[in-house]
């Protein structure tokens with residue numbers, strides 16, 4: 001896609017609305033980030049993270065390149081997660097305690113849902129209100145699902161940020177995935193059902209124990225049985241290859257498309273959320289550029305021979321940029337509402353509502369680790385500087 005730098009710089013009609021949009025995103029992200037980080041962390045770090053999120057909002061609105069700037073934000077979120085939770089090796093080199101191990105994440109929550117329900121039932125029956133704390137996790141998930149639904153996987157998930165960022169690095173796919181790969185697109189749903197049942201049977205977070213590549217360096221591996229530990233490590237290594245090498249070879253989000261149970265979970269529950277990407281049949285000339293560009297294998301042939309967007313779409317916007325005839329758009333429940341092209345009216349388009357919701361959610365979620373990661377980096381640089 002050609003970048004018309006000059007026309008961006010002279011697009012005065014959209015400059016002020018973009019500034020307004022940027023401020024609207026900055027406000028809630030800065031407020032929640034400060035509350036989440038608390039007084040233990042210098043106010044500069046949450047403010048810097050909020051400014052980064054707000055800048056993404058500005059450039060998305062001003063340049064209309066949704067997926068390009070979304071990806072910068074999303075990869076930044078994932079990188080900060082890795083810095084804060086996965087560079088524990090550096091803590092030995094730098095004698096620092098700032099690096100933590102990976103906590104339980106939303107992927108584990110999805111596949112342990114039955115256990116969760118059972119625990120809530122026990123808490124309810126016990127009458128012990130102190131056990132009700134975990135209930136808030138379900139409300140947080142429900143809230144995020146209603147606000148951004150499937151967009152979670154392209155705007156807020158740190159796993160998705162790794163997958164997505166890596167898939168954008170190669171210029172061309174070294175390995176063509178073709179239509180065959182799409183046939184395995186339902187595998188994460190089957191994996192989710194399997195994990196739901198086996199997690200309930202063993203009352204354990206089976207995904208974390210057996211598959212999560214980010215848990216590989218932690219104490220989660222079976223301490224007693226060497227054979228089990230080897231199998232766990234083998235499966236985690238396999239997942240790590242799908243997460244890292246898959247996107248680099250195929251330019252597709254292989255982990256999110258074929259191995260993530262939470263992606264299947266959100267594809268199901270995301271129907272509650274109003275945002276959709278739809279094909280405008282009047283504009284589409286069936287060139288299939290969108291099919292090739294979709295990193296999530298979420299576009300398939302419809303009954304009329306034209307493309308159709310499936311429930312696996314996570315609203316990344318990549319296909320909107322790839323379509324040569326403007327045949328795709330963001331919508332609310334598939335309806336054609338608000339298609340203002342310039343000025344402040346654009347703030348009321350479904351695209352603006354989606355980007356606002358997604359960035360505020362992603363920015364707020366990222367505040368759990370991104371400001372701390374900034375401080376980690378600052379601490380390391382300071383140590384390096386003072387050691388010379």
Ligand code: SF4
Nearest residue numbers: 294313314316317319
């Ligand atoms: S259909 Fe479009 S918006 Fe949805 S995941 Fe694929 S490229 Fe992204």
Ligand code: SF4
Nearest residue numbers: 284287288290323327
């Ligand atoms: S890229 Fe656009 S015109 Fe081509 S098939 Fe997809 S929606 Fe239709």
